[in-house]
Amino acid sequence: MIEVVLYSGLSLIVFLFAYFIQHKYRLAILNPLLLTITILISLFAVFNISYQDYMQGAEYLNYLLEPAVVLLGYPLYKQIHLLKTQWQKISLICLFASLCALTVSTILAKLLGLETWLIASMVSMNITTAVAMSTSVELGGISSITAVMVLVGGLSGSIFGVMWLGFVGLIKIPNKDNLLTTPDNQQKVLGMAIGCASHALGTATIAKSFPVAAAYSSTALILCAIFTALIAPIYVPFLLTL
Amino acid sequence: MKNILNYLLVAFLVTLCLTLGRVLHQYIPVLPPSLYGMLLFALLLSFGHATQLMPDKLFVKPMATIMRFISFVFVPVSVGLMQYGDLILESGGKILTVGLTTTFSVITLAAWLSQKFLVNVTHD
Known part of the structure; x- marks a missing residue:
C-alpha cells in the first residue's frame, strides 16, 4: 500500500510540476510527459530504484490506459461536422498517411537491420499513444518503446512541422507576426x-495559433489511429516478409 | 456538487462504452476493445446531443480538464524505457533516423494530398 502512495504520488507530483513548467514557458520540447519520464528515470538512476520496484506502486495507473482511448471519442464527436461534409476526402488522406507511416517505418527499419520486435514497437509511432500501444502489443512490440517513439513523432512535428511545410512550399504563412490571420486553406x-x-x-x-488547423488535425489524428489499428496487424507482417 | 456529478457521468459513460467495446470485440475482433469503446462514446454523445438527453454543457468542463491531463496515465508505461538503456546506446541513432524520416514523410504526403483534395473546398 505504501508503494502505491509513494510511486503513484511521486508520478503525479512530477507530472504536475512538468505541466506547470510547460504552461509557463510554452515550448513544445517541454512536453509534460517527456519531462516527467526524464525526471523520474533520472531520480530512479540516482536512488538505484528498479522499474519493477516502481511498478509495484504505479501499476494501478495502467488500468486507466483503455479508458483514455475511449475518452478520445469526445474530440471525434466535436469534429463530426467535418466528417459529415468532407468524410471521403479526409478519410482518403488519412488512409494514405497511415499506409505511408507503416511502409516507410517498416522498410527503413528493416534496411537499417533493426530486429523484428523493435520494428513492431516503432511502426505505430505516428498515432495517439493509447492506440499506438495496443497496436504495438498486437504486433509483438514493447509498449514502453512505442510510447517514446510516439513522443518522437509528436515532438518533431510540433517543433519543426510548420517550418518544414513552409520550406518544401506546401504552405504559405503571409503574416508570421499574426498567425491567426493565416488563410483557412493553408x-x-x-x-x-x-x-x-x-x-x-x-x-x-x-x-x-491556427484554430481551423486544429479542427482538421484532431479529426485526422482519430482517423489515422483507426486506420493504423485496422491495417497494421495485416500489413506490417506482410512488409516484414518481403 | 454539480461538477462532481458531471465527472461521474463521464466515468459511467466511459465504463459503459468500454464494456460494450469488449463485448463487440469478442464477436468482431477487428479493432481493439478500447477503439470500439471510443466510437461508441462518440455515437453516444451525438445521440445525447440530438435528443437533448445529454446536452453538451454537461461535458465541457470535465472533458476539458480530463483531456488536459490525459497523458499522465502514460507515465508508468513510458518510464519502462529505463529497462532499455543498452538498446538506446546501441541503436538510438537508427531508431531516431526511422522516427524522423517517417514523421516528415507523413507530414509531406498528408499536406500534399490535402492541397490536392481539400483546398478551396468549404465545409459550411
Whole structure:
C-alpha cells in the first residue's frame, strides 16, 4: 500500500510540476510527459530504484490506459461536422498517411537491420499513444518503446512541422507576426499534416495559433489511429516478409 | 456538487462504452476493445446531443480538464524505457533516423494530398 502512495504520488507530483513548467514557458520540447519520464528515470538512476520496484506502486495507473482511448471519442464527436461534409476526402488522406507511416517505418527499419520486435514497437509511432500501444502489443512490440517513439513523432512535428511545410512550399504563412490571420486553406493543409503525423501533441501545439488547423488535425489524428489499428496487424507482417 | 456529478457521468459513460467495446470485440475482433469503446462514446454523445438527453454543457468542463491531463496515465508505461538503456546506446541513432524520416514523410504526403483534395473546398 505504501508503494502505491509513494510511486503513484511521486508520478503525479512530477507530472504536475512538468505541466506547470510547460504552461509557463510554452515550448513544445517541454512536453509534460517527456519531462516527467526524464525526471523520474533520472531520480530512479540516482536512488538505484528498479522499474519493477516502481511498478509495484504505479501499476494501478495502467488500468486507466483503455479508458483514455475511449475518452478520445469526445474530440471525434466535436469534429463530426467535418466528417459529415468532407468524410471521403479526409478519410482518403488519412488512409494514405497511415499506409505511408507503416511502409516507410517498416522498410527503413528493416534496411537499417533493426530486429523484428523493435520494428513492431516503432511502426505505430505516428498515432495517439493509447492506440499506438495496443497496436504495438498486437504486433509483438514493447509498449514502453512505442510510447517514446510516439513522443518522437509528436515532438518533431510540433517543433519543426510548420517550418518544414513552409520550406518544401506546401504552405504559405503571409503574416508570421499574426498567425491567426493565416488563410483557412493553408490551415486545412497544416492541420491534416500535423494530425496525421504528430497526433494529439502536434494538435495541442498548433491549436492556439491556427484554430481551423486544429479542427482538421484532431479529426485526422482519430482517423489515422483507426486506420493504423485496422491495417497494421495485416500489413506490417506482410512488409516484414518481403 | 454539480461538477462532481458531471465527472461521474463521464466515468459511467466511459465504463459503459468500454464494456460494450469488449463485448463487440469478442464477436468482431477487428479493432481493439478500447477503439470500439471510443466510437461508441462518440455515437453516444451525438445521440445525447440530438435528443437533448445529454446536452453538451454537461461535458465541457470535465472533458476539458480530463483531456488536459490525459497523458499522465502514460507515465508508468513510458518510464519502462529505463529497462532499455543498452538498446538506446546501441541503436538510438537508427531508431531516431526511422522516427524522423517517417514523421516528415507523413507530414509531406498528408499536406500534399490535402492541397490536392481539400483546398478551396468549404465545409459550411
